[in-house]
Amino acid sequence: MPLPPPAQPGQSFVEIDTPALILDLDAFERNLVTMAAYTQGHGVRLRPHAKTHKSPEIALRQIAHGAVGQCVQKVSEAEILVEGGVTDVLVSNEVAGAAKLDRLAKLARQARIGLCVDHLDGIREAAEAAARHDVVLDVLVEIDVGGRRCGVAPGETAVRLAEAVARSNTLRFGGLQAYHGTAQHMRSIDERREAIERAALGTRNTVERLHQAGLACAVVGGAGTGTFEIESQSGIWNEIQAGSYIFMDADYARNRQADGTPFRTFEHALFILTAVMSKPVPDRAVVDAGHKTASVDSGMPMPFRREGVIYTKPSDEHGVLTGDPIALPHRGDRLLLIPGHCDPTVNLHDWYVGVRGLHTPDAHVESLWPIAARGALT
Amino acid sequence: MPLPPPAQPGQSFVEIDTPALILDLDAFERNLVTMAAYTQGHGVRLRPHAKTHKSPEIALRQIAHGAVGQCVQKVSEAEILVEGGVTDVLVSNEVAGAAKLDRLAKLARQARIGLCVDHLDGIREAAEAAARHDVVLDVLVEIDVGGRRCGVAPGETAVRLAEAVARSNTLRFGGLQAYHGTAQHMRSIDERREAIERAALGTRNTVERLHQAGLACAVVGGAGTGTFEIESQSGIWNEIQAGSYIFMDADYARNRQADGTPFRTFEHALFILTAVMSKPVPDRAVVDAGHKTASVDSGMPMPFRREGVIYTKPSDEHGVLTGDPIALPHRGDRLLLIPGHCDPTVNLHDWYVGVRGLHTPDAHVESLWPIAARGALT
Numbered sequence: 001m002p003l004p005p006p007a008q009p010g011q012s013f014v015e016i017d018t019p020a021l022i023l024d025l026d027a028f029e030r031n032l033v034t035m036a037a038y039t040q041g042h043g044v045r046l047r048p049h050a051k052t053h054k055s056p057e058i059a060l061r062q063i064a065h066g067a068v069g070q071c072v073q074k075v076s077e078a079e080i081l082v083e084g085g086v087t088d089v090l091v092s093n094e095v096a097g098a099a100k101l102d103r104l105a106k107l108a109r110q111a112r113i114g115l116c117v118d119h120l121d122g123i124r125e126a127a128e129a130a131a132r133h134d135v136v137l138d139v140l141v142e143i144d145v146g147g148r149r150c151g152v153a154p155g156e157t158a159v160r161l162a163e164a165v166a167r168s169n170t171l172r173f174g175g176l177q178a179y180h181g182t183a184q185h186m187r188s189i190d191e192r193r194e195a196i197e198r199a200a201l202g203t204r205n206t207v208e209r210l211h212q213a214g215l216a217c218a219v220v221g222g223a224g225t226g227t228f229e230i231e232s233q234s235g236i237w238n239e240i241q242a243g244s245y246i247f248m249d250a251d252y253a254r255n256r257q258a259d260g261t262p263f264r265t266f267e268h269a270l271f272i273l274t275a276v277m278s279k280p281v282p283d284r285a286v287v288d289a290g291h292k293t294a295s296v297d298s299g300m301p302m303p304f305r306r307e308g309v310i311y312t313k314p315s316d317e318h319g320v321l322t323g324d325p326i327a328l329p330h331r332g333d334r335l336l337l338i339p340g341h342c343d344p345t346v347n348l349h350d351w352y353v354g355v356r357g358l359h360t361p362d363a364h365v366e367s368l369w370p371i372a373a374r375g376a377l378t
Numbered sequence: 379m380p381l382p383p384p385a386q387p388g389q390s391f392v393e394i395d396t397p398a399l400i401l402d403l404d405a406f407e408r409n410l411v412t413m414a415a416y417t418q419g420h421g422v423r424l425r426p427h428a429k430t431h432k433s434p435e436i437a438l439r440q441i442a443h444g445a446v447g448q449c450v451q452k453v454s455e456a457e458i459l460v461e462g463g464v465t466d467v468l469v470s471n472e473v474a475g476a477a478k479l480d481r482l483a484k485l486a487r488q489a490r491i492g493l494c495v496d497h498l499d500g501i502r503e504a505a506e507a508a509a510r511h512d513v514v515l516d517v518l519v520e521i522d523v524g525g526r527r528c529g530v531a532p533g534e535t536a537v538r539l540a541e542a543v544a545r546s547n548t549l550r551f552g553g554l555q556a557y558h559g560t561a562q563h564m565r566s567i568d569e570r571r572e573a574i575e576r577a578a579l580g581t582r583n584t585v586e587r588l589h590q591a592g593l594a595c596a597v598v599g600g601a602g603t604g605t606f607e608i609e610s611q612s613g614i615w616n617e618i619q620a621g622s623y624i625f626m627d628a629d630y631a632r633n634r635q636a637d638g639t640p641f642r643t644f645e646h647a648l649f650i651l652t653a654v655m656s657k658p659v660p661d662r663a664v665v666d667a668g669h670k671t672a673s674v675d676s677g678m679p680m681p682f683r684r685e686g687v688i689y690t691k692p693s694d695e696h697g698v699l700t701g702d703p704i705a706l707p708h709r710g711d712r713l714l715l716i717p718g719h720c721d722p723t724v725n726l727h728d729w730y731v732g733v734r735g736l737h738t739p740d741a742h743v744e745s746l747w748p749i750a751a752r753g754a755l756t
Contacts, residue, residue, distance in 0.1 A: 003454065006756055017477060017756045051694060073695040076381065093695065094664075096655040096710050099395060118658050119709055149696055150656035150664050181693060277474040278496055278528035286472075286528050291722040293755055297669050297692070314675070315559060316429060316721045317451040317471065318527055331497055332474050343694050344669040348725070350753050374753075375728050377671055378384055378395045 005351040005368050013355060013363035018275040018334060019289040021349040023247075024358040025366055027269035031246050034266060035228075036065040039240055042232040047071050047090060047221065049243030052343050054373035055352065056084020058246065069112070071221075071241045075100045076376035082111045084372060090114040092177060092221065092241060094122055094142065094150050100378065101129035105137065114138030116177045118152045123164045123171065130170035139165045140219060142177040143206055145199035149181060154202030159209045166215055175219035176210075178203045179241060184226030185251060185298070189258045196230040204236050225266070226255055249342040251298040271304060271336040272345070273353075274319070279331045285321040287335070290314045294337060295344035301337035305359075311337060347374055383729040383746050391733060391741035396653040396712060397667040399727040401625075402736040403744055405647035409624050412644060413606075414443040417618055420610040425449050425468060425599065427621030430721050432751035433730065434462020436624065447490070449599075449619045453478045454754035460489045462750060468492040470555060470599065470619060472500055472520065472528050478756065479507035483515065492516030494555045496530045501542045501549065508548035517543045518597060520555040521584055523577035527559060532580030537587045544593055553597030554588075556581045557619060562604030563629060563676075567636045574608040582614050603644070604633055627720040629676040649682060649714040650723070651731075652697070657709045663699040665713070668692045672715060673722035679715035683737075689715060725752055 006020035016022070039046040048062045049071040059070050059081055069088030072078045078089045088111060095101055095115050107113050108130070117123050117139055130137045141161045144151035152158050158176070165173040183195035199222075207217045221239040223231035228245075231237035244252055247270035255263040274289035291314055294301045301319075303309045308324030319337075321328055329335055339345035354367030384398035394400070417424040426440045427449040437448050437459055447466030450456045456467045466489060473479055473493050485491050486508070495501050495517055508515045519539045522529035530536050536554070543551040561573035577600075585595045599617040601609035606623075609615035622630055625648035633641035652667035669692055672679045679697075681687045686702030697715075699706055707713055717723035732745030 003753055019755050094655045096653060096666075118656055121709060144658060148662070149691075149693065149698065150658060152658055275474060277472045280496055280522060280528060280530055284526070288474075288755075291673060291675050291719075292725045292753075295669060297674055313527075315527065320527065331499060341669075347670045347694075348753065349755070375381055375670075375726065377397050377666075377727070 003350055005353070007353045007365045007368065009365050009368055011365045013358070013365070016273055016353055016365065018273050019293045020273045020353050021346065021351065022271040022273050022336065022358065023352040023354045024269045024271065025354045025356050026358065027267040028246055031248070031266045031269055032061060032065045035242065035245050039232060040066060044232045044237065045239045047239050047241055048246070049092070049241050050077060050081055050373070052243030052346065053246065054346060054371050054376065055369055056081055056086060056372060057369040059084065059086050068239070074376055074378060075103050076378045077373045078104065078107055078113065080373040080376055082107050086111065088112040090138070090140070090221070092116060092179065094118055095126070096122060098125060098129060101125050102132065105129040105133035105135050108135035108137055109133065112138065114140060114174055116140045116142040117161060117165065118142045118150050120161065120164055123161065123168065127168040127170050136170055136172050138174040139171045140174050140177040140221060141165065143202065145178045145180045145202055145222070146183065146195055147179065147181040151177070154206045155209065158206045159213055162210055162215050163213060173215060175217040175221065176203060176206060177221050178237065179222035179224070180227065181224070184224040185255065186226070187254060188256050192227050193230055196227050196234070200234050200236050207236065225252055244342050247342040250302045250338045250340045253338070268304070268338050270339060270342055272301060272339060273334060274337055275334045276329050276331050283322060283325045283328065285328045287319045287321060288317065289319050289337060290317045292316055292348060294339055295341050295348065297344060298341035301340050304336040304338050306335055346371060350374060381728055383731070385731045385743045385746065387743050387746055389743045391736070391743070394651055394731055394743065396651050397671045398651045398731050399724065399729065400649040400651050400714065400736065401730040401732045402647045402649065403732045403734050404736065405645040406624055409626070409644045409647055410439060410443045413620065413623050417610060418444060422610045422615065423617045425617050425619055426624070427470070427619050428455060428459055428751070430621030430724065431624060432724060432749050432754065433747055434459055434464060434750060435747040437462065437464050446617070452754055452756060453481050454756045455751045456482065456485055456491065458751040458754055460485050464489065466490040468516070468518070468599070470494060470557065472496055474500065474503070476503060476507060479503050480510065483507040483511035483513050486513035486515055487511065490516065492518060492552055494518045494520040495539060495543065496520045496528050498539065498542055501539065501546065505546040505548050514548055514550050516552040517549045518552050518555040518599060519543065521580065523556045523558045523580055523600070524561065524573055525557065525559040529555070532584045533587065536584045537591050540588055540593050541591060551593060553595040553599065554581065554584060555599050556615065557600035557602070558605065559602070562602040563633065564604070565632060566634050570605050571608055574605050574612070578612050578614050585614065603630055622720050625720040628680045628716045628718045631716070646682070646716050648717060648720055650679060650717060651712060652715055653712045654707050654709050661700060661703045661706065663706045665697045665699060666695065667697050667715060668695045670694055671726060672717055673719050673726065675722060676719035679718050682714040682716050684713055724749060728752060
């Protein structure tokens with residue numbers, strides 16, 4: 001039995017139950033346009049990451065704006081996107097074991113499906129699964145360009161894996177996965193540029209060695225919302241995998257642009273609507289959004305347009321607002337929080353409450369989109 | 379469309395897909411018995427907190443072991459428990475606004491329903507909702523005994539609220555909610571004892587003033603898994619609201635007993651089963667459980683019985699294992715993690731995979747219980 005949504009289309013903003021995940025449709029649509037224009041203007045493809053939104057509704061809107069497909073991290077996310085009408089999905093991640101690879105190979109009967117590898121066993125397993133289901137899977141060799149997570153070292157090791165892929169009848173060597181995760185949240189543009197320039201050295205070297213080995217690198221994928229401009233201008237990466245740009249969160253807002261001001265290429269389009277359920281003393285207001293409503297792994301959610309008010313001390317179902325007592329809201333008041341980290345926050349909710357005219361007197365619920373891949377872990 | 383579960387009853391342990399939330403049924407049942415015996419032996423009632431498990435299946439098992447009902451934090455959790463057959467539910471939290479209170483009052487036609495108040499407006503709203511639905515709601519006045527979250531100060535303020543409750547025709551004054559959240563995770567028994575002894579002073583004083591005002595305090599509720607022995611022995615609290623005891627998590631395991639050894643009244647019964655999807659270098663194994671599988675708000679999940687292996691650097695869908703290279707698992711290997719914090723971790727999953735004989739060669743899936751109130755936020 002699915003949980004009832006906190007609102008219905010047509011309701012006014014004040015009728016939305018709390019807590020709720022609010023999508024500012026106007027800001028979201030402007031973010032879609034901004035990223036589409038940027039990537040098209042720089043001659044790179046956009047394959048946005050669905051791990052951020054987990055929603056076929058949003059995926060199809062990104063594709064309508066020119067995106068070539070979607071990235072996911074999990075086979076179950078790919079299944080939900082394909083069922084929702086997405087025809088080109090890359091699992092930008094390693095997939096281990098026959099059970100998961102069988103599910104992925106089955107999907108390749110309905111859509112173009114790719115995955116990443118960083119081990120000969122992974123190549124063998126993927127090739128066998130593709131053979132069992134009589135399909136061909138696209139394969140990117142993942143290289144570690146500085147994030148120290150998955151991926152082999154750039155250079156010869158990667159070339160050997162690519163050659164193993166190319167030898168398979170059921171795999172198609174697609175190119176390289178070269179994503180630098182930790183660079184996304186380096187605060188200054190200089191740090192981010194230096195990290196991506198270092199990543200570019202190894203990536204370029206690997207592309208050249210692949211070329212010498214007779215292997216064309218159709219895709220060089222990577223980049224996130226924090227660094228996509230650097231990869232887009234590099235001449236090396238040609239497929240941008242940013243996800244958070246559609247929403248923006250408090251953590252990305254701490255990144256700085258070249259002039260030292262906060263990163264503001266994209267607008268905050270995702271919010272948690274929360275209400276004060278208790279105000280026992282004048283300098284403490286307790287809201288109905290805690291760990292189960294807003295992820296704090298990258299810092300606290302931030303009250304939106306509430307100067308002097310700080311969200312602090314979350315427990316599972318409570319958050320405490322402190323700060324300037326004059327600015328603190330009262331019992332029953334509502335306010336918007338900018339999520340600290342959008343991806344795991346989205347994964348706590350079942351519905352996007354799409355609001356048109358947010359921050360205006362005419363704010364109303366226009367759409368209700370299920371977060372269909374919420375909890376898609378396998 | 380609900381997501382498919384990661385296992386089916388009857389399967390062997392090795393057939394469970396990853397990541398999955400594993401309930402060790404044997405340890406869980408022993409934890410049920412341990413807490414039931416303790417509370418019954420000390421003449422206090424047990425009203426376990428369903429915010430931890432979010433499952434009518436587990437609630438009914440606690441009640442079968444003598445629990446008088448359940449606590450929840452949210453109206454939507456109460457709805458799901460009542461639908462699942464629980465007949466006595468306390469919202470151990472403030473509930474603000476007519477919309478939520480109407481839902482709660484409707485439930486009181488099917489079950490005994492209580493809630494907490496810490497403001498005259500909350501009392502008025504609850505009384506009006508109960509009148510609209512022709513029911514009586516039980517009401518506890520919440521006092522702040524040191525947690526600095528919700529609740530009025532002990533003493534006269536609480537008595538005035540209790541009198542306001544008692545004057546209402548549609549509310550029944552039930553007693554006091556006196557929960558000290560921050561005391562649960564103080565590491566030494568001396569710190570926890572001191573915190574609860576301070577809490578007891580204000581609570582006892584309030585009970586006495588209520589008595590002088592002619593108000594009997596049938597319920598003095600509170601306590602958690604970290605301090606329940608202290609409240610049970612206090613002679614003041616008579617209803618224990620512990621939740622985590624059924625599962626134990628890594629954070630509670632950091633609490634110390636009187637002799638300085640780790641808290642081990644209860645056994646670890648909840649685990650995340652995860653698999654290594656990448657091992658790009660000998661001293662780093664990457665598992666398929668990150669922020670969306672295991673909450674890190676109270677510290678990292680801990681590898682179970684993997685001496686020398688440390689879980690670190692989680693990202694949304696990845697966790698990195700480091701430590702002794704000889705002990706690190708290989709690509710495709712599986713291991714169990716003890717959640718850092720059980721409540722928000724449970725809330726990330728849709729199913730408990732109940733395993734009989736975990737840690738034995740005969741380990742197999744016996745039950746599959748939906749986490750029915752997962753995501754019940756309103």
